[in-house]
Amino acid sequence: MASPMIPRERSDYSAIVDRPPLKLPGNARIVFWTIVNYEVWDIGKPMARQLLPAPTGVPLMPDVVHWGFHEYGMRVGCWRFFELYKKLGIKPTLAANARICEDYPRVAKEARDAGWEFMGHAYEQGPIHKETDQAGMINRTMDIMEKFCGKRPVGWLGPGLTQTLETPDLLAAAGVKYIGDWVYDDEPTVIKTTRGPLVTLPYTIECNDIPVMIIQHHNSDYLLKLVMDQFDRLYAESAKRAKFCTLAIHPYISGQPHRIKYLEQIYDYVNRHEGVLHWNGEQIFDWYRGVAKTEAAA
Amino acid sequence: MHPRERLPYSPIEGRAPLRLPKGVRLVVWPVLALEEWDMGRPMARMVISPPQGQPMLPDHPNWSWHEYGMRVGFWRLRKVMQKLNINPTVTLNARVCETYPSVVKACIDSGWELNAHSYDQVPMHKLDDERAVIDKSMDIIEKFSGKRPRGWFGPGLTQTFDTLDYLSEAGVEYIGDWVLDDEPVTIETRHKPIVALPYNFEIHDIVMMALQNHPSDEWHGRALDHFDVLYAESAERPKFMAIACHPYLSGVPHRIGHVERTFAEILSHDGVVAWDGSKILDWYLTEGRMRDAA
Numbered sequence: 001m002a003s004p005m006i007p008r009e010r011s012d013y014s015a016i017v018d019r020p021p022l023k024l025p026g027n028a029r030i031v032f033w034t035i036v037n038y039e040v041w042d043i044g045k046p047m048a049r050q051l052l053p054a055p056t057g058v059p060l061m062p063d064v065v066h067w068g069f070h071e072y073g074m075r076v077g078c079w080r081f082f083e084l085y086k087k088l089g090i091k092p093t094l095a096a097n098a099r100i101c102e103d104y105p106r107v108a109k110e111a112r113d114a115g116w117e118f119m120g121h122a123y124e125q126g127p128i129h130k131e132t133d134q135a136g137m138i139n140r141t142m143d144i145m146e147k148f149c150g151k152r153p154v155g156w157l158g159p160g161l162t163q164t165l166e167t168p169d170l171l172a173a174a175g176v177k178y179i180g181d182w183v184y185d186d187e188p189t190v191i192k193t194t195r196g197p198l199v200t201l202p203y204t205i206e207c208n209d210i211p212v213m214i215i216q217h218h219n220s221d222y223l224l225k226l227v228m229d230q231f232d233r234l235y236a237e238s239a240k241r242a243k244f245c246t247l248a249i250h251p252y253i254s255g256q257p258h259r260i261k262y263l264e265q266i267y268d269y270v271n272r273h274e275g276v277l278h279w280n281g282e283q284i285f286d287w288y289r290g291v292a293k294t295e296a297a298a
Numbered sequence: 299m300h301p302r303e304r305l306p307y308s309p310i311e312g313r314a315p316l317r318l319p320k321g322v323r324l325v326v327w328p329v330l331a332l333e334e335w336d337m338g339r340p341m342a343r344m345v346i347s348p349p350q351g352q353p354m355l356p357d358h359p360n361w362s363w364h365e366y367g368m369r370v371g372f373w374r375l376r377k378v379m380q381k382l383n384i385n386p387t388v389t390l391n392a393r394v395c396e397t398y399p400s401v402v403k404a405c406i407d408s409g410w411e412l413n414a415h416s417y418d419q420v421p422m423h424k425l426d427d428e429r430a431v432i433d434k435s436m437d438i439i440e441k442f443s444g445k446r447p448r449g450w451f452g453p454g455l456t457q458t459f460d461t462l463d464y465l466s467e468a469g470v471e472y473i474g475d476w477v478l479d480d481e482p483v484t485i486e487t488r489h490k491p492i493v494a495l496p497y498n499f500e501i502h503d504i505v506m507m508a509l510q511n512h513p514s515d516e517w518h519g520r521a522l523d524h525f526d527v528l529y530a531e532s533a534e535r536p537k538f539m540a541i542a543c544h545p546y547l548s549g550v551p552h553r554i555g556h557v558e559r560t561f562a563e564i565l566s567h568d569g570v571v572a573w574d575g576s577k578i579l580d581w582y583l584t585e586g587r588m589r590d591a592a
Contacts, residue, residue: 051505
């Protein structure tokens, strides 16, 4: 069996200054793409993130306290999100572990009925490198979501954005049309897989509450400042070519009382500007396959 | 038992609201933690690592950092609490009754609730006999104070799958280790059910100051942000806000001012009161039962 392609074989280097600009419809100049992440943290495994390591810092299992920390997001925090996006009339992308359809049907149903886009995000939260049957897990994830939503997801985000070299081939084979794991451009791109082209959308690992709050430990209002700075620059540049400003959030972090108002203020700020579209991944993909005439659209 | 067997998932949306006594809409739950850091072991937390970064035993610098809290910081925090008329829940390693009896006596004389926090600051997972340590901790505090503690916090909030069963057998009625809701919840054990009060470890000085390294004034900044949202939400259903303090962190000169203004500003709002865990539990045992029976 041939060894899988390395990223450079999937995508040639391309300088943004050498590319013709992409154009959004009408007077739109920038897309604000919100990704909400709903996960399942299995108590039988180490918890995905830790806020308070045990005394003396040694990792211990079971980690009930961080199980509870995450569970707060599903019991309380996510309802602050639902209320916000309903008020704003935004239908974000939901990067959800498929297992939420089984463990939290109440939450999954609320998102589905609100018209959110379901994006494949593995069966549960753990690096994809640790899957013994990656293709099986990907198919199972897509099948569960298809069954729940009545429609197969178009997009995929690896858990923690993880991929092995084979992953894009396995995703394309499972029917995935776009991924968010390649944070290497300001614009969508098309990459090669053994199963045809796959689109990458301009996702972010910086405007994301996990690194900003849980890893870098910034103050609660810092996500707002970071996104404002990010948006200001992209907005200025969007006078010349379409730009995308992406925000990824988790209910156990941004759904906490001391952070939620800063999330609300992000939208207050962004919406003061002309020419902003709140599109989810599928809407960006649909537009892009039209303008780029990519075969991935076929 | 698996946590999910102890408590089914329940979204707060659609749950019947609880009712606080007339005029009260938000309860602040101040928690003051007293610990014993045994010099023979690695210190629970480190503010400074040795040159070249390798952990060394004995860890004298971090031992003395903690000891400052018991010699000085506690007394400074006590003055603030007394000035603001706050009775916190004191969660203590039982061994504190042996090594710092005057500190525990001062808490009892102030009328503060004592809550058990194991025997000393070691994760529950590392104990050879969890049940024996729980019983011993409860017995020592009961003997010292004349009252058996009703509440428990695991050291570093740690638990194994068995801890809650042992706690219930030992007479514990509530815990703070489950940070999963804005309201008290009743969880199953193999003995009697236990109530998990709405604690949180984000408004928590170890997490903010010793682990996330925020500037001292973020103590106030994050707490007020947290409060503002809960206070607004408390128009529709009761809210609870736990605030956790450790004397070696919150009792130091550069933070105590932020601690004081945080409590003072929060408690100056209409309908906001400070209750200890025992009082929240008593209210919930009546009110929660009425709601669930309805």
